[in-house]
Amino acid sequence: MTKPNRKVVVVDDQPAVRRSVGRSLRLAGFEIREFGSAEELLAIPAEWKADCFVFDVNLTGMSGLDLYRTLRSRGVQTPVVFMTADASAISRATPEPGVVTYLLKPFDRTALLQAVDEAAGFDQVQGQSSQPGQDSIELTRSSQEDPQK
Secondary structure, three states: OOOOOOEEEEEOOOHHHHHHHHHHHHHOOOEEEEEOOHHHHHOOHHHHOOOEEEEEOOOOOOOHHHHHHHHHHOOOOOOEEEEEOOHHHHHHOOOOOOEEEEEEOOOOHHHHHHHHHHHHOHHHHHOOOOOOOOOOOOEEOOOOOOOOO
16 A cells, blocks of 8 residues: 655644654654644755645644645645544635645544555656646544544
């Protein structure tokens, strides 16, 4: 399912969630960089070179959605998986180019890995010329709570 040497950047302001997501992805063979805020990620431009971003929607300071838009305005086309505990954020979401899915917390490891696998292969499958409105938004929630979340 996963491909070794794929780089994923995780941004979540809750340390326990950030560590859990990072640990799940590392165990699946991904190289992970973790940040506690959008501002931390933006301070290190080299980190923008990833195969996939996993952003929390509701970060302290700049939101995950604003981070996504800021990176897009700077030409960064990396696919994004959003995660949120707020189901209404998903229902209000509109399709955006490069947004692969929204995961509703708590989600299980399988849902996370499937979303990141899809995102990390995004360039090979759809290319970087995705048109607005063509990307699907998918609500994913675990039927069982993952005790690590």
